[in-house]
Amino acid sequence: MRNTIRFLVNDEPRELRSIDTNLTVLQYLRSVEKYCGTKEGCAEGDCGACTVVLGELRQGKMVYRAINACIYFVPMLDGKQLITVEGLASNEGQLHPVQKSMVECHGSQCGYCTPGFVMSMFAYYKQNTEADRTSLENALVGNLCRCTGYRPILDAGKQMFSEPGCGRFDDRHEHRIVQKLKEIQAEESLHLEHSDQQFFAPTKLEELLELKNRFPEAHLLAGGTDLGLLVTKLNRRLPVLISLEKVSELHTLSVLDSEVILGAGVTYAEAESVLKQEFFGFYEVLLRLGSVQIRNLGTIGGNLANASPIGDSAPALIALGAEVSILSMRGERKLPLQDFFLDYRKTALQPDEILTRIHIPRQVQETDSFFRVYKISKRFDQDISTLCGAFYLRKVKGRVEEIRIAFGGMAATPKRALQTEKFLRGVEWSEKTVELAMELLREEFTPLSDFRGSAQYRKVVSANLLHKFFLETSSSESRVGVLHHA
């Protein structure tokens, strides 16, 4: 068992043995490294001022992803390169193309958001060879700027691809980094201790189950995008953390004949291309879950285990008829997802159990099958749903053969509209029957009023979404709305 973590800060190696395991990378950079270029704007992953980039070795090659340093714990850096805004320009002060174009396009005013933008753009720069507006926006909606109005930043995002390089992060430089990263990769499980805290990163599933059995109160740490907030927002201490990152069984993604199986530790970013192909509606709503920084870390397993009534994966997965696999040393069990949620933030997981896999039937690929997910929020991107409705329909000869309607934000858990479904099953899929169903649906839930929306708004819109689903599945217009990515 290892008891130290090793990582790079820009090009410099670091080795830490005793470190507060709840310390965020943002705090670490500012207070330990004295790198103050990375800013805190919110400490909750929502503003992007703290954006840094992780450089990692995958099959011998470097991959880069932007993350929020404010909710990322230092032990998670193990084996990675942490790239900060201080690391982009050359030692001689020559600016990186991203920086150069930001200067030339007047992309900064007060400059406080700028380091974060620069880092998000740097990740985009490394992943693309040119910019198109939609994908650039996708990459930048996790960064808030209150000064510029964004136009010059988007311009810079286009211009950066035609700026000359500065020698940093070119092939030669990357080659050196690859060598350095190779030296610090470790196969062995990790166990850090610091005063009353412990941090485990097991590499085998059995080990993980044993740990969870031994420490039933421990927090399983996937992306940490929910857990991080407990520390930064609620001032909680998480004494025992068990990271899922190195357990390869949790990161598999397989497309079988009848179902798609997602490992619980698969991030949104990793699932993107399969979901796009298989369950487009799900993919679309996930593109609006958090920001790139969040999706680079957040997992579908974490979203389900967190059991928020407004988590965005649950309605879609319930409507798709998904099941979850649950594992402990006692054995494995499988549950329909809708039965996984017991009550407000309460799941069927026992203290020694972990969520391992999500099984999604490939039914939607059948003819006359329709699937849509509608997320309603005040802002299109990086906002929590006021409500989220997912609809699955299979028609046979114009009649409803099968229908599943699931909502988030309408009750204490993600929930199916069973009465409405029952009414619709077997009837003709027409505006008339849908309008009757809408009346039922409007009264099926008793949602809350809060700052995201009133109960009345939620009721009316839940029914209107059924209407929208009808319009999109019965007319030539496949989309009725004002907002979608494509």
Next chain:
Amino acid sequence: MHKKISGGVSESVVHDSAIRHVTGQAVYTDDIAESYHQLHAALLLSPHAHARIVKIDLSKAWKCPGVEAIITADDIPGVNEVGPIFPGETALASGVVQYAGEPIVAVAAKSESEAKRAVAAIEVEYEVLPAAISIEDSLAQGLKVAAEHTLKVGDSQSALKQCEHVVSGEFHIGGQDHFYLEGQVASAVLGEGQEMLVYSSTQHPSEVQKMVAQFLGIPRNQVRVEVRRMGGGFGGKETQPAILACIAALLSVKSQKPVKLRLNRDDDMIMTGKRHHFLTRYKVGFDNEGRIGALEMVLAAGCGQVADLSTSILDRALFHSDNCYFLPNATLHGIPCKTNTVSNTAFRGFGGPQGMLGIENVMDHVARYLKMDPVQVRIRNYYGTADKNLTPYHQTVEDNIIPEITEQLLNSSQYFLRRKEVEEFNASSRFIKKGLAFSPVKFGISFTTSFLNQAGALMHIYADGSVYLNHGGTEMGQGLFTKVAQIVAEEFQIDLSRIRVSATDTAKVPNTSATAASSGTDMNGKAAQIAARILKQRLIDFAVSEFKVKPEEVIFHNNRVTVGERRIGFSELVNMAHHARVSLSTTGFYKTPKIFYDRGKAKGRPFLYFAYGACVSEVLVDGLTGEYRILRSDILHDVGTSINEAIDIGQIEGAFVQGAGWLTMEELYWDSKGHLKTHAPSTYKIPTCRDIPLDLRVEILKDSPNQEDTVYRSKAVGEPPLMLANAVWLAIKDAVSSFCAPGENPNLNAPATPEAVLKAIGSLS
């Protein structure tokens, strides 16, 4: 052959800190290297909107590890006072708390987390009192933070009776959090004796200095306040920073160590003031053509628990309730409502946006009632140039250029063609409708409190020819330092790179006004120009006596000075002057001419001039969900003669997007107990890069120098363009109205959240 200097006036040079911004080297208050015995502070905030403090028990907090000082209102050696206009506004609650979030106790400890833990150990006993949360609550109980104020022109009461049509209405205009990316922060460093150095993220260092001195009970010459830059201000750092600075300074005195107080985002949003929310009621009389004969409008502003700047803000709201329109008979009445919520404060536009949205909504109502294109109604009511130009505060509009701007923009945006297209689209689309709207802006420039219109600069030329400049203005991203340096470069005809603007510092320029009211460049640019001209004159005088030439023969150009036949490098001349014992240091002082306002009579000339602009926006609205998208915005804006077009465009676009956020997605929500529920970016949504118009076309009005003698005939640009976003709100309203019956005026509130949209369509009842 005259080569030009680099970085003079009208060149689009980049922000003076741009390279530092992109490399992470720009130092903000929280980034200043800490001392080895640095302490960090945390605050206990009131959980109640209104309560009497019965008892504060600090015994457990004192026992917490790392704690070095704890203060309450009882520990203040001077006066517990941060009111910018009226006395009686405290930094730490004394006896009662008047809003949920009011600071009561401050703790300094070795680390932020230790300070927070100690705060959690403080026990306070409260006697909860009834609280007024909404404007309606406040109006019903007649609670006010100051006296009401009325502007009057003509006789609206009798004129209303003569009008062919009279309609009335009422709507809510929400507030707005500044959401500067850098939260409020102050860092106090105790010096020897009573000396106190405060690094503060403030737009108003002199006021921080004043309040800290008062608070500690020491003269102002003991207190020095410095700010190099802010990570955004937008008005939120005009009065609010004094609260943090006073607390940090006293903790520093008590602990005898440097203390930093940095608010996390939640505390920042809960504890500090925002844009005022308004309830606006109107009654308007007009003829068949839509010409307004009389207007009565009541603006009830939700001020929060104390006045802060509310009276000036409400004044400015009233001053902009005419916008570009001539109102022959008007009674505009402002009520500064007291509520048990955080005291609202300055925010870009300073009441102007709320006033202006009120009259724009009236114009829209009139047009819908008459089933006319709202543009026609607006144009018909514009101020004249020779006549019909008296405002409700009795200033004559002398520089009206809104008709030209309107014509240009309607053409370039193809408004009328697109109006037809929108109608056609809407006729064939059941649930998705388009909306199109035009709205003009006329914004008055100057502090309406006349004495504030003064500024100073300090300038040295060193013997190597490099210029050091310091002025009272603060840099918050608006590019002030860059513009003022460009002005100085232009005066001396030397490259911009030779001029350094240093951190704003109360020890260098005293008694300054806030960098606010868009006046930064107008005032500090002038002060710096005056200082430069004084030094330049000394150099000319020196050259005249040294080289026996006439003053006209001394010409500064492209880093050189031509003296008669000779050409001397600027630095060479400076060095010679230095050896001849010429003083190369001076101050410059500027005060804005012409302005005055007699508040008793509600008459005067509060503004030196007006800045104009207009916007056409088009939106798409989903009638099933209330969601929308801004498709296109065309903007034409007046900045006089631009000192730096890139910076001005940056201000226009940034303000517009900020205004659009205010009117669409940015919703402040207090629950019935007075707790703000939207106090972080997870719950309070400001626009992202996807929320700006798909197609955004911004132009600066060409060849339109300021008629007044401002610095290089430029115009202020910080605030006016925020109100261009009224067109976005009006476009949403336009789309909403196509879900309603013709002639109906939908009752849309601001912000037009998806829920507000569905409500206005009538789907929620």
